Amino acid sequence: MSHDDRQMNGQPCPNSIPDQFELPPARKGRQRLTRLRTAWRTSWEEGGFLYQRWEEIFQARNASWHEIAPWIKAAGLLAGISFLVIAMDTAGGITGTALKGLSDVPTSDISDGAGLWGTVDGPIRVFLTEQAAHLAVAPGALYAFWQLTGLLSLVGGFLGNAGARITWTLFGCSGLAMVWSASPVGGRAAATGLAAFMWALASTVALRGLTLRPIVHNHPPQFQPQFNPAIHLHAAIPAPTPAGDDFGDNTDTIRRLQR
Incomplete structure (x- = not known):
């Protein structure tokens, strides 16, 4: 291209290359990355944004609730609420699945009552089967729920x-009532007594450490008032007589007596 093509009447041609051309995109990207790295290092220096936030997190371990930074409180509350919602949703799904599985349990076979365990377990199965005939639930589901309640309260x-110990107490009382109601009349007392002994043996595990004796804590009080008796006597002491004061006596009278 000739010199005449690049200039027209002393002015640069519109299609000519400008004096200051733009940087290529690759160089722009490197400059932006350099600025980001510089900002990241600056924020971690003393007095920077991230440095201050990290100091607030470090100080929150030994600080009281009122001394913790507001953004840490908000983040903690948000995390706690989210965890609670997730836990409740998960627990609801597990509970619904368990109850659905219990409702689908087929009718269990009633044991023949042989052996010590059969003497206690048989009347309970019979009682639940008779009661399930009047309810919209399978007898096997009632029996499975009863067993699950006993296992959870035991653990x-x-x-x-x-709360589990209270549930265990109600579980044992209901078991004794079912054994008494469904056992044969001739062996009702023996079956109920055997069930009571089994429940008492299992209670040594479920009620471990429980005592009916009151617990007395003999800790001295932190504040012990001290009494220092003292008697304060207020006596009125007359002011001393100034020197040379003869209680108003006239010096002339004293001189006459001396004569």
Whole structure:
């Protein structure tokens, strides 16, 4: 291209290359990455944004609730609410599946009552089967739910849960009532007594550590008032007489007596 083509009447041609051309996209990307790295390092320096946030997290371990940074409180509450919602949703799904499985359990065969366990377990199966005939649930589901309640209360009572121990007590009382109701009349007392002994043996595990004796804590009080008796006497002491004061006596009278 000639010099005349690049200039027209002393002015540059519109299609000519400008004096300052733009950087290629690759170089722009490298400059942007360099700025990001610089900003990242600056934020971690003392007084930077990320440095201050990390200090707040580090100080929150030993600080009280009012001293914790507000953004940490908000993040903790949001995480706790999210965990609670997820836990409740999961527990609801598990509970619904378990109850559906119990409702689909087929009718279990009633044991013949042979042996010690059969003497206790047989009347319970008979009682639940008779009651299930009047309910919209299978006898096997009632029996499975009864067993599950006993197992969970046994484990929870062993771990020291108060609610599980109350459930275990109700579980045992209901078992004794079912054995008494469904056992043959001639052996009703023996079957109920045997069930009571079995329940008492299992209670040594479920009610581990439970005592009826009151627990007395003999801890001295933290604040012990101290009494220092003292008697305060307020006596009125007359002011001393100034020197040379003769209680108003006249010096002339004293001189006459001396004469």
